Amino acid sequence: xxxxxxxxxxxxxxxxxxxxxxxxxxxxxxxxxxxxxxxxxxxxxxxxxxxxxxxxxxxxxxxxxxxxxxxxxxxxxxxxxxxxxxxxxxxxxxxxxxxxxxxxxxxxxxxxxxxxxxxxxxxxxxxxxxxxxxxxxxxxxxxxxxxxxxxxxxxxxxxxxxxxxxxxxxxxxxxxxxxxxxxxxxxxxxxxxxxxxxxxxxxxxxxxxxxxxxxxxxxxxxxxxxxxxxxxxxxxxxxxxxxxxxxxxxxxxxxxxxxxxxxxxxxxxxxxxxxxxxxxxxxxxxxxxxxxxxxxxxxxxxxxxxxxxxxxxxxxxxxxxxxxx
Amino acid sequence: xxxxxxxxxxxxxxxxxxxxxxxxxxxxxxxxxxxxxxxxxxxxxxxxxxxxxxxxxxxxxxxxxxxxxxxxxxxxxxxxxxxxxxxxxxxxxxxxxxxxxxxxxxxxxxxxxxxxxxxxxxxxxxxxxxxxxxxxxxxxxxxxxxxxxxxxxxxxxxxxxxxxxxxxxxxxxxxxxxxxxxxxxxxxxxxxxxxxxxxxxxxxxxxxxxxxxxxxxxxxxxxxxxxxxxxxxxxxxxxxxxxxxxxxxxxxxxxxxxxxxxxxxxxxxxxxxxxxxxxxxxxxxxxxxxxxxxxxxxxxxxxxxxxxxxxxxxxxxxxxxxxxxxxxxxxxxxxxxxxxxxxxxxxxxxxxxxxxxxxxxxxxxxxxxxxxxxxxxxxxxxxxxxxxxxxxxxxxxxxxxxxxxxxxxxxxxxxxxxxxxxxxxxxxxxxxxxxxxxxxxxxxxxxxxxxxxxxxxxxxxxxxxxxxxxxxxxxxxxxxxxxxxxxxxxxxxxxxxxxxxxxxxxxxxxxxxxxxxxxxxxxxxxxxxxxxx
Numbered sequence: 001x002x003x004x005x006x007x008x009x010x011x012x013x014x015x016x017x018x019x020x021x022x023x024x025x026x027x028x029x030x031x032x033x034x035x036x037x038x039x040x041x042x043x044x045x046x047x048x049x050x051x052x053x054x055x056x057x058x059x060x061x062x063x064x065x066x067x068x069x070x071x072x073x074x075x076x077x078x079x080x081x082x083x084x085x086x087x088x089x090x091x092x093x094x095x096x097x098x099x100x101x102x103x104x105x106x107x108x109x110x111x112x113x114x115x116x117x118x119x120x121x122x123x124x125x126x127x128x129x130x131x132x133x134x135x136x137x138x139x140x141x142x143x144x145x146x147x148x149x150x151x152x153x154x155x156x157x158x159x160x161x162x163x164x165x166x167x168x169x170x171x172x173x174x175x176x177x178x179x180x181x182x183x184x185x186x187x188x189x190x191x192x193x194x195x196x197x198x199x200x201x202x203x204x205x206x207x208x209x210x211x212x213x214x215x216x217x218x219x220x221x222x223x224x225x226x227x228x229x230x231x232x233x234x235x236x237x238x239x240x241x242x243x244x245x246x247x248x249x250x251x252x253x254x255x256x257x258x259x260x261x262x263x264x265x266x267x268x269x270x271x272x273x274x275x276x277x278x279x280x281x282x283x284x285x286x287x288x289x290x291x292x293x294x295x296x297x298x299x300x301x302x303x304x305x306x307x308x309x310x311x312x313x314x315x316x317x318x319x320x321x322x323x324x325x
Numbered sequence: 326x327x328x329x330x331x332x333x334x335x336x337x338x339x340x341x342x343x344x345x346x347x348x349x350x351x352x353x354x355x356x357x358x359x360x361x362x363x364x365x366x367x368x369x370x371x372x373x374x375x376x377x378x379x380x381x382x383x384x385x386x387x388x389x390x391x392x393x394x395x396x397x398x399x400x401x402x403x404x405x406x407x408x409x410x411x412x413x414x415x416x417x418x419x420x421x422x423x424x425x426x427x428x429x430x431x432x433x434x435x436x437x438x439x440x441x442x443x444x445x446x447x448x449x450x451x452x453x454x455x456x457x458x459x460x461x462x463x464x465x466x467x468x469x470x471x472x473x474x475x476x477x478x479x480x481x482x483x484x485x486x487x488x489x490x491x492x493x494x495x496x497x498x499x500x501x502x503x504x505x506x507x508x509x510x511x512x513x514x515x516x517x518x519x520x521x522x523x524x525x526x527x528x529x530x531x532x533x534x535x536x537x538x539x540x541x542x543x544x545x546x547x548x549x550x551x552x553x554x555x556x557x558x559x560x561x562x563x564x565x566x567x568x569x570x571x572x573x574x575x576x577x578x579x580x581x582x583x584x585x586x587x588x589x590x591x592x593x594x595x596x597x598x599x600x601x602x603x604x605x606x607x608x609x610x611x612x613x614x615x616x617x618x619x620x621x622x623x624x625x626x627x628x629x630x631x632x633x634x635x636x637x638x639x640x641x642x643x644x645x646x647x648x649x650x651x652x653x654x655x656x657x658x659x660x661x662x663x664x665x666x667x668x669x670x671x672x673x674x675x676x677x678x679x680x681x682x683x684x685x686x687x688x689x690x691x692x693x694x695x696x697x698x699x700x701x702x703x704x705x706x707x708x709x710x711x712x713x714x715x716x717x718x719x720x721x722x723x724x725x726x727x728x729x730x731x732x733x734x735x736x737x738x739x740x741x742x743x744x745x746x747x748x749x750x751x752x753x754x755x756x757x758x759x760x761x762x763x764x765x766x767x768x769x770x771x772x773x774x775x776x777x778x779x780x781x782x783x784x785x786x787x788x789x790x791x792x793x794x795x796x797x798x799x800x801x802x803x804x805x806x807x808x809x810x811x812x813x814x815x816x817x818x819x820x821x822x823x824x825x826x827x828x829x830x831x832x833x834x835x836x837x838x839x840x841x842x843x844x845x846x847x848x849x850x851x852x853x854x855x856x857x858x
Contacts, residue, residue: 030735030736031735031736031738031739031740032738032739032742033735035735035738035739035742036734036735036738037366037442037443038442038443039367039368039443039447040753040766040779040780041447041756041762041765041766041779042443042447042776042779043447043775043776043779044772044773044774044776044779045773045776046444046446046447046776047779050442050443050444053440078440080442081359081366081442082359082360082512083360083365083439083440083441083442083511083512083513084440084513089534092534093534093535096535096536148565148566148569151566151569151573152569155569155570155572155573155575156569156572156573159573159574162570162573162575163566163569163570163572163573163575164561164566164569164570164575165536165537165559165561165570165575166536169533176533266562266563266566267563267565267566268566269559269560269561269562269563269566269567269570271533271534271535271536272535275535275562276535278562279357279562281735282562282733282734282735283735284735
């Protein structure tokens with residue numbers, strides 16, 4: 001087990017270093033921040049002074065060296081635009097994104113699993129077909145378009161919910177959260193649905209496929225033959241068995257939701273990390289872009305690592321096959 | 326699921342019932358301020374937000390004419406000395422009095438702001454001395470003659486020396502060497518209302534980055550009671566969501582709705598106002614022997630020939646662009662600033678004359694034209710890429726085969742400054758509202774030492790114009806300077822050194838019961854949003 005863990009950790013570290021190089025080189029390639037930041041009426045002397053102060057006059061490898069050295073000490077740079085540590089600015093936005101992601105995940109599980117199971121139990125019924133048809137829409141329509149449609153219907157035409165922003169927040173466990181007040185909750189509903197739609201479709205399809213598979217298994221047939229109520233068959237025998245793959249997906253998808261809620265946050269003006277990333281790209285705020293990408297890499301790598309480890313604990317076969325390979 | 330439904334339904338009902346809060350104004354801004362510190366980042370978004378809280382010695386009205394602010398009057402004693410008479414009885418938000426000491430402290434703080442992405446030292450750098458004659462009179466001495474001093478002072482917000490912890494005696498010295506400054510708070514401290522103390526109409530209540538900024542009315546404001554008890558400013562950076570927020574009633578007023586959405590907004594019963602902005606969209610052509618991305622000329626640069634430049638100007642149907650691509654929200658431009666702003670001459674717009682353009686090309690030795698690449702940003706100006714495409718087609722009609730190279734603003738500016746485009750389209754907003762601004766930056770000879778021609782990526786150079794501009798910039802008398810600037814501009818335009826296309830129009834959309842006098846500088850000021858009867 002320890003060998004496996006060490007190896008897995010080594011791989012994760014390698015992935016992080018490789019990403020650092022790619023991210024840094026990529027961000028470096030997209031233009032000179034000073035051209036965007038500085039007032040166009042500034043004189044050449046001021047431009048040069050700013051360039052030097054931001055360390056942009058040094059060659060790429062030197063800049064990368066400085067970045068790496070600071071990063072190892074936990075410092076991912078100071079934002080060009082805000083003049084404050086990039087990580088601090090990003091973490092300030094983390095609660096908003098987390099709240100959105102967790103709500104969206106909650107919605108997609110609470111709606112996705114029942115619908116998926118239903119469609120799996122009655123694949124040929126009208127309801128079953130409708131659910132599957134709907135999930136295809138959830139999959140294939142672009143996220144931003146779904147978001148705009150939600151705004152159009154529920155905010156503009158019906159006027160039930162606000163079109164964007166975060167609304168009133170209250171303090172909860174030291175973080176600012178929206179879901180404890182009605183005003184905050186009303187701002188949360190639409191973006192959470194928007195972010196949930198894709199995952200919901202994913203879970204519906206996964207739950208349906210697994211339900212159909214499990215239904216044909218002997219233990220289900222046997223349970224039915226024993227004369228158990230269909231409610232008990234579904235709740236205990238089927239649901240329990242389809243949960244394993246679904247839980248894995250949920251774990252992995254939470255990471256990607258936190259990292260890539262960008263589209264939803266932009267459409268709904270939700271003040272999370274994704275929106276910060278877009279704004280930072282527009283202003284070429286390199287330290288924030290780099291820090292953001294590095295943090296997402298870290299989150300995803302960590303989640304993957306944890307999932308793998310839990311898996312290997314649950315199922316020793318995986319560990320063994322990995323070791324051989 | 327049932328348990329979840331109940332409060333949701335109850336809430337939906339409540340949301341529909343909430344009466345409009347008559348005393349609160351919510352504004353949807355198109356970009357977000359990077360700091361509440363008025364000396365931190367010289368960026369229009371920061372300035373317009375800051376203007377609600379802080380004031381300066383001078384102000385600019387809706388057409389950028391300089392008017393009294395915290396200074397009631399001023400005069401130039403000689404070429405480098407100015408006397409400003411401060412307004413009496415002005416209070417800061419914390420109740421303290423505004424005096425000359427606050428002015429000196431504010432100017433002194435500018436060079437002490439750390440990590441500024443674009444510093445305000447471009448305004449204070451020229452100060453040789455600032456002295457208080459008494460509590461309400463300030464003498465400013467400049468190193469060189471600077472006729473624009475009253476204009477520039479509008480950019481320098483006055484903050485409270487007391488709130489920031491200055492000593493009783495503050496004396497000015499150039500380049501951040503002032504004494505008595507105490508421990509100067511840095512930009513992040515300004516998120517707190519205790520530090521963000523100004524004399525403006527609104528008091529900072531709270532600022533949540535990325536989310537919203539709330540302001541409350543300052544009842545002791547010297548210039549009457551502001552209209553709104555509370556103002557909420559929300560940055561909604563994407564166009565679609567900003568319009569949706571207005572249509573849904575989340576916000577009362579928005580900046581810059583996309584032109585194609587304006588009919589919809591008007592149909593929805595909203596009120597739209599627009600005005601000519603101080604921003605001109607122009608074409609700049611590279612004036613170097615060796616120029617990339619031009620083909621069919623045997624390696625020569627045809628743009629060095631004024632006849633070719635004139636031909637390009639004549640080939641463009643500005644009316645058509647303004648009407649069809651800009652939906653009427655632009656005006657064909659004949660100058661670098663819309664008349665009647667300072668230094669404009671009322672020059673006619675170049676006509677659309679493709680026949681004459683072809684003749685000129687033939688005269689210049691290019692009867693069959695040539696191929697060229699036109700650079701443009703695609704997310705910086707209103708419909709920028711479409712305009713560039715139209716220009717390219719119009720140029721093609723006189724034989725100049727033009728390929729449009731559009732990129733996002735951050736990339737475009739870097740590439741332009743690296744002189745990658747033989748011809749490019751960009752915009753210039755004269756923040757001072759004065760002709761010297763575009764002349765100095767866009768067409769004066771590029772000179773890294775003196776700092777002229779910083780944005781002259783066409784490298785156009787006209788020594789005669791440079792000399793006249795320099796003269797104008799050391800002339801205090803407004804009438805004489807106005808004439809000199811007109812002459813200098815005429816020289817450039819006669820030479821087709823730069824080709825103005827159109828002036829952008831800035832649009833605001835709001836609820837029908839509101840009104841706003843549109844500003845040339847495109848700022849949205851809460852104080853100027855009024856209720857209609």
